Amino acid sequence: MLHNSYAMIVIILLINIVYVTFFTIRMILTLKGQRYLAAFISIIEVVIYVVGLGLVLENLNEIQNLIAYAIGYGIGVLVGMKIEEKLALGYITVNVITKEYDKELPKLLREKGYGVTNWAANGLEGDRMAMQILTPRKYELKLYQTIKELDPKAFIISYEPKTIHGGFWVKTVRKGKLFS
Known part of the structure; x- marks a missing residue:
């Protein structure tokens, strides 16, 4: 499945959306003083990050993977902010x-x-x-x-x-x- 370029794009996009969503929520939790929950989320976040970045770096000659990574990052910021808005902590x-x-x-x-x-x-x-x-x-x-x-x-x-x-x-x- 990872040899199919469309599947690779979708996987990289989804991985980065999830990663940046976790990143955004972790940052907000850190700012709100929820350090233990933030630390737990960072463990999951870093695993997702390494997997996603690894896929991009293994296939760096495929520009569409890099574009998917960047688009996933932007969408992840929006999703993370929307989740935080719904949580409305503090x-x-x-x-x-x-x-x-x-x-x-x-x-x-x-x-x-x-x-x-x-x-x-x-x-x-x-x-x-x-x-x-x-x-x-x-x-x-x-x-x-x-x-x-x-x-x-x-x-x-x-x-x-x-x-x-x-x-x-x-x-x-x-x-x-x-x-x-």
Whole structure:
């Protein structure tokens, strides 16, 4: 089967898609501090890499194998990113500045299960409310939609916190009591 050039192209393409998908997920896990899972995935990743690269190097005179390897690499990056997007590991912090000061807004968000800290703020055009909201990443898009429904003119900035310590909300999420 490895002597058939079309089969070789497909094998190299698939091997590299799988390899780079593992590579992308391992990198994300490493950045998220999941070192043991990342190390385990790297073992599988390196075996796939050596096999794929070996096939290309054994048949270096066949340009289509090199092209398949490169295309597989690009597709693998996209697949890995899509998988990570679905996993949505970690938390997101969203800073919101409302158009109007609305005392009920934080309460509505808390009732939906989000961790909200709010305070009075002053902007160019008057009083505002500033909120810092913490949520698991898998609820990020739902949070944006909720904020936009409650205040369509809200100013929203989000980022991933590197470290979270303390607070009742994270403990509650870890026990699985929110968003169930």
